[in-house]
Amino acid sequence: MAKLTREDLQKLRADKKKEMDMSDPLKKEVQITIGMGTSGIASGARETFEAFQEEIKEHDLKHVILKSSGGIGLDHAEPTVEVQMAGMPAVIYGQVTPAIAGKIVRKHILGKALVNAHVYDRPAIDIVREWGKA
Numbered sequence: 001m002a003k004l005t006r007e008d009l010q011k012l013r014a015d016k017k018k019e020m021d022m023s024d025p026l027k028k029e030v031q032i033t034i035g036m037g038t039s040g041i042a043s044g045a046r047e048t049f050e051a052f053q054e055e056i057k058e059h060d061l062k063h064v065i066l067k068s069s070g071g072i073g074l075d076h077a078e079p080t081v082e083v084q085m086a087g088m089p090a091v092i093y094g095q096v097t098p099a100i101a102g103k104i105v106r107k108h109i110l111g112k113a114l115v116n117a118h119v120y121d122r123p124a125i126d127i128v129r130e131w132g133k134a
Contacts, residue, residue: 037071051098
């Protein structure tokens with residue numbers, strides 16, 4: 001392994017700090033939870049998690065926390081993702097591929113609209129009508 005320069009170390013430290021900041025729950029307005037039980041992992045939840053990480057970095061979303069949990073309870077719809085966001089209903093999305101993860105970030109988190117085609121557990125219909133213009 002080649003020696004690291006001071007600049008390399010500073011860049012590595014900055015990158016790791018960004019990763020740690022993403023998992024700090026204090027003062028986060030948006031929480032994304034990926035179901036990482038065995039069925040979720042087998043269905044591609046790791047790749048989905050990584051796609052969310054990249055989208056969060058790309059859009060510099062400091063107000064978003066990304067975390068994993070065991071199964072969310074909808075094994076038939078894995079990988080599953082729960083999004084909790086201030087001012088919007090909590091929603092569980094199913095069959096979330098890396099491409100759909102990007103759509104959730106852009107449409108739900110940035111655009112404040114539900115991605116209806118992948119909503120598997122939705123709030124009451126009056127709330128969906130208010131937010132769900134897909």
